[in-house]
Amino acid sequence: MGALHFDQQGWLISGARRSPSPHWDARPVHAEIALAVIHNISLPAGCFEGSAVEELFLGRLNCEQHPSFSELAGLRVSAHFFVRRSGEIIQFVRLQDRAWHAGVSEFLGRPACNDFSIGLELEGADDVMYSDIQMQATADVLAAACSALPNLKWIAGHADIAPGRKTDPGPAFSWPEMLRLLNGRGCLLTRPYP
Template sequence: MEEKQPHSGWWENARKVESPNCDTRPEGEVSLLVIHAISLPPGQFSGTAIEALFTNQLEGKEHPFFAEISHLRVSAHLLIRRDGECVQFVDTDQRAWHAGRSCWWDAHHGKWRTALNDFSVGIELEGDDVTPYSKAQYNALIEAFVWLMARYPQLDTSRITSHAYVAPLRKTDPGPAFDWAYFYQRLRARTER
């Protein structure tokens, strides 16, 4: 008799591209979503550079900017492309290396928390600070978050933040181009069904 595989943190709606840039969460807690933005080279969309970066295969000689970052060992759990395609690099039960030096006020526990990779899921949107995100990206982000909330009971709409908020002196993403009001309006409509 074939054994059933345990339910994992791989989302069935995402294309799987495994990153080596992850490890075990120290406590197993997942209680925060950090929204990021990335474009490689900066301001350019499509191509395979993001996947190459997150799988340690980015060639520095292909673009001057790549030479500056090809040594980095980083990842995110999910990438949402401009057309809404989702690519998953790390099982959400594992720790992806996305937040870096950062801190976040956890109102539920009444304290500042650091080491956010330990308890957060990182979702990258293919984008930058100035280019409006697509409706397909908002739709995919909402569906991903609904899946995450069903999987992790500590997650709710009050536990969503940006990379800019948790690392304000280092990061600006997802930037002013991300429409938080539209995102929350659509998320409420989706979760109140």
């Protein structure tokens, strides 16, 4: 895939499918977007096909479709991006707006990470290898975000900012590999965790 770019409104110009979610609101005034948060999700857990994740982020998931979905009823969540194992990128929320992905969280002493982060959900599970094309697509999105957001300098996993509560993106996510892919795209994000 060639380099990705964002338009002035904060949507990827090409290389992604736009699927606007109603689950967002405005960031606090003067919030600087400093952090990218990596997550994983699959619905049902471990199932890597179908449209349930997209439907969840759009507020359209039929929670009677699967027994495990009952706990999702009424849940209003989103992410800026969903990167599927095929490498497909779906954007739900503009960069400038606040998506609802981190929940109760803290990064370097700062609470409420949604205020100052973008959220990327990778289709996956903690202990299942992510696909190469998915890792590359994720790095493509992050490199484009780095170009569009001058204050973006940090990257973390959901488990880093919500320890004890969240485990994603899990041991299957290779941080050295992601940082190497980002480096190759001239995007120097730092993950301040061992």
